[in-house]
Amino acid sequence: MAEEIKRTSKKAGLPPGSLIHVGKKHSDKVKITIIDYDKDNLDENTYESVDACEKFVDKPSNTWINIDGIHQVEVVEKLGNMFAHHPLMLEDVLNTHHRPKMEDFDDYIFFTFKMLGIDKRGGIVNEQLSIVLGKNYVISYQEREGDVFDILRERIRLGKANIRLRGSDYLMYRLIDTVVDHYFLVMENIGERVDQLEEEVMSEAAGDATMKKILKMKRELISLRRTISPLREAISSLQREGSDLIEEKTYAFLNDVQDHTIQLVESIETYRDVLSGLMDMYYTTISNRMNNVMQVLTIIATIFIPLTFVAGIYGMNFEYMPELQYKWAYPAVWALMILMVVGMVVYFKRKKWF
C-alpha cells in the first residue's frame, strides 16, 4: 500500500503525459506476440522490435498485439503513436499502480486492471493488464511473460472456434473473462485459509499469532476489493454508455463477466464478516480463559486463607492460651477446618463455580 503511493508520488511535478515506467522491472526483454486472424486465416508471430506492428495498423482482420514487459517506455510510446493513442492513456499503461478503470476515447476503449495469482509461498501476486480495444485490433500490455492466455491462443489456433468468427470486441471480452476466472482461483485459496483460521481460533492453540493472521487476511481482503470492485464499475459503465466498437451481442457476454465480479465482491464481503466473527470468537475465548484462571485462584485462596489463619492463631506463643492444654483441642481444630472447607465447597457449588 505504502509502496503503491510511494511510486506514484515520484511523478510529482512532471507534466501530464510524461511517459515514465512506475513499477518493478521483471525482465530485460520485451516480448511482442502478434496474432492476426479472421475466419479463414491465422498469422502468429513473436517479435522483439515494435516496428513489426506497423503493418497491422488499419488491417481489416483482427489483430491481437500482446506486449510482455512495459519497462521499456519507448516500446509503449512507439506503439501508442502508431495507433494514435492519447499520451495520458500511455501514462496509465506504464503506471502499474493504477486503479482499475475503463476509459472510452471514441476511437478506442482503454481498460486497465489487475491479474491475480498465487505465488509459491501462498501469497497473492498481482500484475497489471492494460487492454486497448480499437477497430479490428486489441493491444494487451502485461508486466511480464505468463501463461494465463495460452488456452485462449489455443482456441484461436483452432480453426472452428467461435472466437474466429467474432470481432476484436469478443477477443477483449475473452481476455477480461480469463482474468476474472483466475480471480476465482484466488478466492478459493482465500476461502481455504479462512477455514483454516476458523479451526485455529476454535482450537487451544489460538494466540497472538492467530490474531495477526486474521488482521493480515482482513487487509488482503481490503486490497482485493480495491482490485475487483472498480473492475465491476468499469464493465458496468461500458454497458451503460455503449460504444460503436462493441457489437450488440457481445453485451450478453460482458453481462456474464459483470455477474462474476458481483459474486466475487459479495464473497469478499462475506469473508470479511466471517473474519469479524472470528475476532469476536477469539476475544470471547481469551475472556473465558481468564475467567477460568481467576476462578481457580479464587477457589484455592478462599479455601486456604481462612484455614491458614486458624493455624496461625494456635501458633501464637501467649503463655495463657487455655485451648492449647486441652487434649481434644487439636482434633477439634481439624474438625473445624474440615467444616469450613465443606461449607465453602457447598457455597461454590451453589454459585456454579465448579
Added chain:
Amino acid sequence: MAEEIKRTSKKAGLPPGSLIHVGKKHSDKVKITIIDYDKDNLDENTYESVDACEKFVDKPSNTWINIDGIHQVEVVEKLGNMFAHHPLMLEDVLNTHHRPKMEDFDDYIFFTFKMLGIDKRGGIVNEQLSIVLGKNYVISYQEREGDVFDILRERIRLGKANIRLRGSDYLMYRLIDTVVDHYFLVMENIGERVDQLEEEVMSEAAGDATMKKILKMKRELISLRRTISPLREAISSLQREGSDLIEEKTYAFLNDVQDHTIQLVESIETYRDVLSGLMDMYYTTISNRMNNVMQVLTIIATIFIPLTFVAGIYGMNFEYMPELQYKWAYPAVWALMILMVVGMVVYFKRKKWF
C-alpha cells in the same frame, strides 16, 4: 461458501457457454414432467427422454416442462437448442452456485434462484431453481426431485382453478410465489432457534458453545440474505423494465411477491440486530461473573490477610516480648481481630460489595 467459490473456479480457462455441470449430483436419472394445459384441456405426462418436448415448441396452449436433475448436461443442452436459448443462459442453469438473477432475452425471460428447506437435522438446505418463461411455455430446472410444487400441480388439475384461465406468466409467478412461501418456513425455523439462543444466553449455561452458535447463526443469516436479497432485485427489475411476455394484471401479483421478499430481508436484518444484542448480553454476563469472582476473592483476602499477620506477630519467638506474659493478652488479641473484621465488613457494606 469456500465450497461455492471452489466449484466455480473449476471453469477457469474454458470458453464462455461451455456447458458443464457445477454442483452435486443428486441422482442418476433425469425426470421430465410436462403439463400442457389451457382453459379446457389438460395433458400431463412424465418422460425420461428430452425428445418428448419437441412437440410442445410453438404449441399455443401453456406448457410447463419441469426437469428434475440437471447433472445430465446433454438434456439441458438439447432442450436449450429446441427452444433456441442462449448458451450463456444454459451455462447459468447448470452452475448451481449462481447468484439469483433475472435476465430478459426478449423472446424469453430467465430467472434463477434458490429453493430453501430444512433437512432432518435442522440445517438449511438450498437447491437451485431456474425458470425460463417464454411465449406459452415455462421450463423449470430443479437439482433433484421434490414435492414443493405438488400443490401447484393439484391446482392445475382442478378444472376451475384461476391458473387454468391465465397465461404462462401467471404460472411463472406461481412457481416463484411457492418458493418464497417456503422461505417463510425457513425463517420460522430461524426465529425459533434465535429464541432458544436468547434463553440460553440468559441462563447459567451460557459458555463458549453459546458464542459459537451465535456466530454460526450470524453466518447463516448472511448466507440467507445473499440468497433472498438478489431475488428482490430480480423481481423489481422485471417490474421496472416490463416485458411483452408478462400481462399487465400479473404485475400486481409480482408486487405481492416483492412485498414478501422485502419482509423477509427486513426480518433477516432484525435477527442480525437481535444476535448482536445477544452477543453484547453474553459479554456483559461474562464480565459480571468475573466481577463477582473478584469480589469474593477480595473480601476473603482483605479480611484474613491482616488477621493472619496479627497471628504471625505473636507466633514470633523473641525472648523479650512482654505481651506474651500478660494473662489478658490472648483474649485481647481476639478482641482486636473481631474489631478488625467488623471494621472491614462495615467498609465493604458502604462500598456495596455485599
Added chain:
Amino acid sequence: MAEEIKRTSKKAGLPPGSLIHVGKKHSDKVKITIIDYDKDNLDENTYESVDACEKFVDKPSNTWINIDGIHQVEVVEKLGNMFAHHPLMLEDVLNTHHRPKMEDFDDYIFFTFKMLGIDKRGGIVNEQLSIVLGKNYVISYQEREGDVFDILRERIRLGKANIRLRGSDYLMYRLIDTVVDHYFLVMENIGERVDQLEEEVMSEAAGDATMKKILKMKRELISLRRTISPLREAISSLQREGSDLIEEKTYAFLNDVQDHTIQLVESIETYRDVLSGLMDMYYTTISNRMNNVMQVLTIIATIFIPLTFVAGIYGMNFEYMPELQYKWAYPAVWALMILMVVGMVVYFKRKKWF
C-alpha cells in the same frame, strides 16, 4: 417477531388471493359502523351484517364504513366484492402481520399500517389498520373495537366542522393523522423509560437486569422503526405519484403527516444512539468497579504479605538465631514493619491509588 413470521408461513402453498385471517381473534362479533355525510346531512348507524353497506356503493355523499374485527373472512370478502376490490388487497387486509404499505389500484387507494398504544402493564401493543379510499367512500378495517377515532366522529357530527366540507380523501388523511398523533404518545412513553434507564445506569443498582432492559428497549425501537418507517415511504410515494382520488389541497395536509413521521423516525434513531451510549456507560462502570476492587485487593495484599513474611522469619525455631535474644529486637521488628508500611503508602500515593 418469530410470531409474525410463523403465522405468515402458514399460508405456504395456498393460491394467491386465498382469503385467510392471519392474526389473533379479539372478539366474536364484527361491528360495522357507517357514517354517511355531506355538507348538510349526516346519517350514522351501526350494523352487524355487511349487507347494509350495499346501498352506499356509488352514493355521491361521503361514506365512512368502519369494520371492527376482521376475523370473519366472509365479511371482508363480501364487502370487497361489493366495492370490486382486488383479492390480493383483501388478502393483505386479513393478514395482520403485513408490512405497512400504500398501493394505488387506480379506482381506489389501499393503505395498511399499525395503530400503536400502551397497554396496562406499560407494554406497546399494535393493531393493524387498513384503509381503502375510493371515490366518495372510505373503508377502515380494525382488528378490534377501540375509541381512537371517537374524537373524529364527534367532529363529523358537529355540523360546521371543516371535515364536513371536504371529500373522502380528507377523511382518510384525518384517520392517518389521528393514528400518527398516537405514535407520539408511545414515543413519549419510550422517552420516559429511556430517562429512567439512564438514571438506573448511573446509579449503584446497575446490573445484569439493567443490561437486559437496554437490550429489550433496543429491540422495541427496532420494531417501532419497522412500523413507522414504511408508513413514511407509503405517504411519500402517494405524494410523488399523485392520484385523481386526492384533491390538490389535501396534499398540504399529507405533507404535515409526512413531517411527523420523519420526526418520529429521527427520534427513534436518537433513542437508539442514546441507548448505545448507555451501554458504553454501563461497560465503563463495570470496568471501573472491577478496577477499584482490584486496587483494594492489591493494597491490602501488598502491605500485609511482606509484614507476614517478617513475622514468619522470627517464628522459625532454629536454635541459633542471635536476634531472638536481644532485648531491643522485638521493638526493632515493629519499627521495621512500620517503616515498610509507610514506605508502601508513600509509593501508592505517588501511583495515585488512593
Added chain:
Amino acid sequence: MAEEIKRTSKKAGLPPGSLIHVGKKHSDKVKITIIDYDKDNLDENTYESVDACEKFVDKPSNTWINIDGIHQVEVVEKLGNMFAHHPLMLEDVLNTHHRPKMEDFDDYIFFTFKMLGIDKRGGIVNEQLSIVLGKNYVISYQEREGDVFDILRERIRLGKANIRLRGSDYLMYRLIDTVVDHYFLVMENIGERVDQLEEEVMSEAAGDATMKKILKMKRELISLRRTISPLREAISSLQREGSDLIEEKTYAFLNDVQDHTIQLVESIETYRDVLSGLMDMYYTTISNRMNNVMQVLTIIATIFIPLTFVAGIYGMNFEYMPELQYKWAYPAVWALMILMVVGMVVYFKRKKWF
C-alpha cells in the same frame, strides 16, 4: 428530547390547523417591531397590538414585521389571516418543537429553524425562528426578545447599505445568514470543550465523570445535527425548486449559507469521530491501569509467598527436625531466600514486567 416528544403528543386528537402554542412561555407581552423601508425611505416602529400591521399588507415597499413572543395564539392567528397564510403553517409557527423545514406556498415561502446560543452556565439554548417571505414583506416569529438581529437593524437604518437596495428575499437571506453565523459561535464553544475533554482523558484525573461528559457531549452533537442538518436540506430544496419570490442574484448568497451549513455538519461529524477516539483512549487507559495494578500485585505475591512458605517450614514444631540444630542453618535459610528473590527478579526482568 423526551421533552420535545411529550409536548407534541399533547395535540393528539385535535383537528389539523388547531392553533395551540406548544413550548415555554418566555414573557407576558408580545412585542411587534415593524421596519418598512425602500431605497429612500425608512419607517421603524414598535407596537403592542397586531392591528398595526394591517396597513403594510400589499404596501410596495419592503416590510419586516418581527414578532417577539408567540405564546399569544391570537396574535399569530390575526396576522396569519391578514396575510392569508395557511392554518397548517400557523400551527407550525406555534409549535416550537418543530423540525427545521422550508415550505413553498407559492404566494409565500415558510422557513422554520432554530437559533442557537450559549447561556450563562455554558449550556446550549435554542429558540425557534420562523420566517415568512412574501411579496414585499418578511414576517419573523421569535420565541422571546433578543438582540441577535440588532446589527441587521443598524444596517437597514444606514441609508447607503446594500440591504436597502434589495428586495425582501435579500432580507430573508440576511436573517438566515445571521442565525447561521451564530451557529459558528456555538461550534466554537463545543470545540473548546472537546479540547478540554481531550486533556482530561489524557490526564490522571480521567474517571467515570469524564466518561459521562463524553457521552453528554455526544448527545449534544446528535441534537445539534438534528438542528442544522434539516436546515441544509431546506436551503438546498429552495435552490433546487426556485421561486418567483427570490431574485436570481440572491441565489449566490443562499449558496454561501449552504456552504456554511455543510461545513457545520462536517465539523459535527468530525467532533463525533474525535469523541469516539477519546472513548477508545479512555478504555485503553483503564485497561492499562488495571494491568499495572495486577503486575504490582503479582510481583509482590510471587516474591513473598514462597519466602513465607520457607519461614513456615522452619516454624514447625516437630521434635525431630535436624536442620534446626545446625548453627549455620539460619544464615543458610537467609541465603536461600535471597537467592530466590534474585531468581524471581531476573525472571520478571526477562518478562519485561519492570
Added chain:
Amino acid sequence: MAEEIKRTSKKAGLPPGSLIHVGKKHSDKVKITIIDYDKDNLDENTYESVDACEKFVDKPSNTWINIDGIHQVEVVEKLGNMFAHHPLMLEDVLNTHHRPKMEDFDDYIFFTFKMLGIDKRGGIVNEQLSIVLGKNYVISYQEREGDVFDILRERIRLGKANIRLRGSDYLMYRLIDTVVDHYFLVMENIGERVDQLEEEVMSEAAGDATMKKILKMKRELISLRRTISPLREAISSLQREGSDLIEEKTYAFLNDVQDHTIQLVESIETYRDVLSGLMDMYYTTISNRMNNVMQVLTIIATIFIPLTFVAGIYGMNFEYMPELQYKWAYPAVWALMILMVVGMVVYFKRKKWF
C-alpha cells in the same frame, strides 16, 4: 479543528461580502508574479503593487497572475474589482478556512482548495490555494511564497512546451495537477508512519503512547479526507456541468486528476481500516499480557498457599499433637508437600497453563 471554527465565527454579524482576512499572516509583503504568454511571446515580471495587473485585463494572450500573501485585503479587493469578481467570491479567497469547492460564475470559474506539505518536524501543513479561471487569464492566490509551482514556470519559459500552445484552462489544470501530485508525497509520509506504527504495535514497547499515536493519525486522516474529498466533488461537478471556459480536450486531463483524487480517498479509507486493525491488535496484546500475568500469579499462589497451610498446621503449639513426636513425621510432611506440588503441576499441564 477548533481553530478553524473559531476564526470563522469571528465574522458573525457582518454583512456578506465584507472582505476580512481570516487566517494567519505569514509575511508582510504581498508578491505579485505575472506571466503573460502565448505560443510565441513570454513576458514575466514581479510586482509589489496590484495596479500593474490593470493592463492584462482583456489582453488576448494567456495571463497568469499569482498572488503570494492574501492578508492585504485591499490587494484582493482591487484585483477583484478590476476583473469584476463577485464580492462573495473574494470573501472566500480571504477566508483560509474555507472548505474546498468549485463555483461557476459563468464569466469565470472559482476553485478553492488546499495545498499540503510536510514541515521540518514531520507534521502536515496546509495552505489555501484559490484559482480564478477567466477568459485568457488565471489568477492564483496563495497564503505565502512557495516553490511548488517553480517547475511549472520553467515549463512555460521553455518555448516548445505543450502548455504554451494551450489556453488558460490548461494552465488551471496544471496548477491543480501539481497540487494533487503533492498530495501523494503527503500520503507517502503517512504510509511510512502507518508502517512504523504497525511495527510498534507488534513490539514489546506498545503502550499508551502507541494508542495516542494511532488516535492522532486517525484524526489526521479524517482531516485529510475533509481536504481531498470535496476537491473530488469539485472537479466532478466541473466535468458534469461543463463550461465555455474549458476546451473539450482539457476534460481528459481533468479526468486524470479526478482518478488521482479517487485513488487518494481510497488510500485514506484503507489506512483508516489498517489503523482500526492496529487498535484491535493492541487491545488483544494488552489482554494477552494481562492473561499471562494472571496465570503466573495463579500458579504461584495455587502451589504455595496450600503448602504454607500445611506448615502452619505443624507450627501450632497444642500440647497434644501426636504427629510432632514421631521421628518420621518431618520427612513425611516434606513428602506430602512434594506430592501436592507434583499433583498441581500435572493439573496445570492438563489445563495448558504452562
